[in-house]
Amino acid sequence: MKTPKLRTALSIAALAATGLLATPAHAKGIVVNQAVTEAEVLAAQKGWCQALVDISSTHAKSGQPAAKALAGKVIDAAYGYQMGAVLFKPTLTVVPQTFRTTRAGALAYFVGGDPAFAKDTGFALNGWTKCEIGNAAVFIAGDSATTMGHVMITGKDGKITTVDKTWKFVKDDAGKLRIVVHHSSLPFAGG
Numbered sequence: 001m002k003t004p005k006l007r008t009a010l011s012i013a014a015l016a017a018t019g020l021l022a023t024p025a026h027a028k029g030i031v032v033n034q035a036v037t038e039a040e041v042l043a044a045q046k047g048w049c050q051a052l053v054d055i056s057s058t059h060a061k062s063g064q065p066a067a068k069a070l071a072g073k074v075i076d077a078a079y080g081y082q083m084g085a086v087l088f089k090p091t092l093t094v095v096p097q098t099f100r101t102t103r104a105g106a107l108a109y110f111v112g113g114d115p116a117f118a119k120d121t122g123f124a125l126n127g128w129t130k131c132e133i134g135n136a137a138v139f140i141a142g143d144s145a146t147t148m149g150h151v152m153i154t155g156k157d158g159k160i161t162t163v164d165k166t167w168k169f170v171k172d173d174a175g176k177l178r179i180v181v182h183h184s185s186l187p188f189a190g191g
Contacts, residue, residue, distance in 0.1 A: 034143040034171045041138055041145045041169055044177045048078055049131030052153065055110065055124040067125060068111045075106050080170065080178035091163050091184040094119060127156035145169045146181070162187060 051074040059067035079086050085101040090109045093100070097117055100106045108114035112122035135149035148166045155161065168181035 034175070036140055036143060036145040036169060036171060036177065038138055038140060038145075040177050041140070041147060042133075044078070044169060044179070045133045045135075045147065045167070048179075049133060049151070049153075051078065052124055052131050053128050056126060056128040059111075059122075059125045060127060064111060064113055064122070064125065067122075068107070068113060071107055071110045071124060075103055075110070078179055079103070079106065079182075080172065080180040081106070083170075083172060083178060083180070086179065087168075087181040087183070088179075089183045089185075090123065091186060092123060128153050129156055130154035143170060150187075151184075 051070075055067050055071050055074065058070050075081065079088075081103040086106070088100040088106055088109075089098060090100060090106075093109065097105065097119070100109055104114065105117060108117035108120045110122060110124040112120045112125065114120065130153065132152045133149065134152060135147050137148055139146045146166065146168045149164075151163045151165045153161050153163070164185050164187050166181065166183040167179055169177045170180050172178050
């Protein structure tokens with residue numbers, strides 16, 4: 001007579017032999033820490049700001065095609081479009097293209113030149129020389145972080161434009177922080 005422990009061991013062995021009890025790839029010693037830190041969030045925001053300035057300066061030095069190539073790399077590195085739709089509401093968009101849930105829509109907003117988004121002239125091409133973040137708060141909940149505050153961008157004429165901005169960040173499977181929500185608007189002037 002087989003003992004309960006022996007029956008369980010034989011059942012597990014039989015399942016393993018059929019492949020029904022295969023060890024998933026993620027359980028073979030690869031551990032990804034999905035926890036988000038404030039330092040990672042602040043670095044991601046700083047990187048976004050620097051990328052905006054870099055795209056503007058690339059446009060001034062080398063033209064729209066070079067700026068578009070750089071913007072594509074920035075979008076691929078910073079946003080989560082490879083994970084699915086990104087909830088991106090840029091500052092200066094209009095109906096029916098207010099929201100940019102696709103990479104193509106984001107790229108058109110930043111650098112223009114896409115006939116499918118004919119009203120986009122390229123926000124990142126405006127000669128920005130400086131970009132700073134002023135967070136009102138950073139909310140971190142384990143594997144995601146949300147920020148809300150101001151982004152102050154300086155034009156080549158020295159004029160500062162302040163934009164209200166909310167970002168949500170999550171980590172991809174490789175542990176890289178990605179923007180999955182980006183809402184931007186001009187501050188309400190009252191009325």
